[in-house]
Amino acid sequence: MQTGLKITAFAAGLAAAFGSAYALGGALDPVAAPKKPTHQEGREVHGGKGLPAAEEGVGEAAELPGGLQVSQEGFTLDLDTPRIEAGEPAELRFAVVDEGASRNVTAFRREHGKELHLVVASNDLATYRHLHPERAGDGTWSAPVELPEAGGYRVFADFTPDGKSAEGVVLGADLAVSGDARPESLPNAERTVRVDGYEITLDGALRPGADSELKLEVEKDGRPVTDLQPHLGAYGHLVALRAGDLAYLHVHPNGEPGDGRTESGPEVSFTATAPSKGAYRLFLDFRHEGKVRTAAFTVHAGSEAVGLPAPRGGGGHGPPPPPGPYRGVLLPAHRVQRVHHS
Known part of the structure; x- marks a missing residue:
């Protein structure tokens, strides 16, 4: 392929990717009217708290939901395992970094019997894991995991640093699982x-x-x-x-x-x-x-x-993409019908 044609094809691919992302974003109602983010924004909605009432769910709110950011409130989730293979045993390794002190956090408040809760979920919400990692003395965490399906995943660290008086922090980082990704549709709402x-x-x-x-x-x-x-x-x-x-x-x-x-x-x-x-x-x-x-x-x-x-036109639902190989590029969040249990 000539150089000019390569550039044209690449530009077209970028346009298609950004168009898909825009369409996906438009399908979701906003969390709140945008504000300049601060370290006090982006915390989790914990136990029904942390989000002011908003008229019909679209008014201004002081905080974003948890897990949407890799860094907030002065802490960063440092995921040392950004990619694993589908169906293969692996170990997730990570640390919570105190940005102000430039070191790993080693002291956490125990919440429900654990210093830190680790949740892993696929973008299509088919696979869900609630893991219990172990912490080494230097603040690094590790947890064995085996994820059956390929695709994009999100890793959530739910914790409260020792001495922090406010509610806990939830950080999120992307995890790629290589293999043949076959997303489906979100299951219907059933009681x-x-x-x-x-x-x-x-x-x-x-x-x-x-x-x-x-x-x-x-x-x-x-x-x-x-x-x-x-x-x-x-x-x-x-x-x-x-x-x-x-x-x-x-x-x-x-x-x-x-x-x-x-x-x-x-x-x-x-x-x-x-x-x-x-x-x-x-x-x-x-x-x-x-x-x-x-x-x-x-x-x-x-x-x-x-x-x-869901109301018509209000959920971003649509037909799933055709199946195909997944090689580490995060896919859009599609909906699926199956759940894998720990």
Whole structure:
């Protein structure tokens, strides 16, 4: 190919890529009217807090959801493993860097039994992992992982540095998984999902810019489960990710084991706030009979109820791209129908 033709083809490719990115961004409602970012912006919506109420979910807010930035509030997620192979055992290595001190953070406040919670999710929200890494004395962390599907992933570090009085920080970094990527569509919103013989029913609505209660009831073989076991200091652990950009909401339950008022099932209650209208994927981890299981739900913030479909033209939904090889270039966030459990 002649030089002039190569340049023309390259320019056309760039134009197509930017056009796709613009279309994807336009499909999502904004978190808030843009402001100049500060280190106090970008923190997670933690336990339904941290986001002022906004009219119909599109008003101004002081903070962005968590996980959208690799650096914020003076801390940086330094991911030392930016690429792994699909279906192959690997080790994720990373550190949380204190930019002011120019060194790794080595002292963390324990939250729900752990110094740091590590979540890995594919851009298409098919694969989800809640990992428990180990920290070395020099502040480097490591966690074994095996991811079954190729594509773009996001790694989330959820932590609170020791001595920090405010709520925790959630940082996010991109992870490429090489192989043959075959994304599908986001599953429909359903009130009940089935996992390993369990039925989990979701009741409630996720609302933009306002607290709302989400109740999840666990049954097995048609009978309510009343002996859920504590997992990470609670009877349930819920993470919400927004389809498209994977904005992260880490929501803690209402009540905890041993507080004298919280029962061990069948219902687990959470309070959450969505940063905007749009589609979200909820991942509930619960422990029963000595094993942790994950139930995943699709919800649409801004709908009157959890089970309602997304408004027409409001979710950025569309046909999936054709399958093809993935070689380390992050793909757009498409929706899929399957979930892989840890």
